[in-house]
Amino acid sequence: MLAFSASHLVLFMGLGVQELLLIFLAIVFLFGAKKIPEIARGLGKGMSEFKRGVSEGDDDDTTKSTPGTDGKAAPPQE
DSSP states (O other): OOOOOTTTOOOBTTBOHHHHHHHHHHHHHHHOTTHHHHHHHHHHHHHHHHHHHHHHHHHHHHHOOOTTSSSSOOOOOO
């Protein structure tokens, strides 16, 4: 079992507990406690949509074929 003391805890990019607490309080003050879950929900939906788009883009690249090479006649050119 790992034990961490608050004095040795560095959470994110060199920021300590006091700095992260100050940032969190500033965010709560700016946006309000009711708005924060809505913002987090929107970010989560945006991230999942982005991941879905990236994975669909990868699938499209591998399944996309050149016209006329999939056994069908190429569409007429005008």
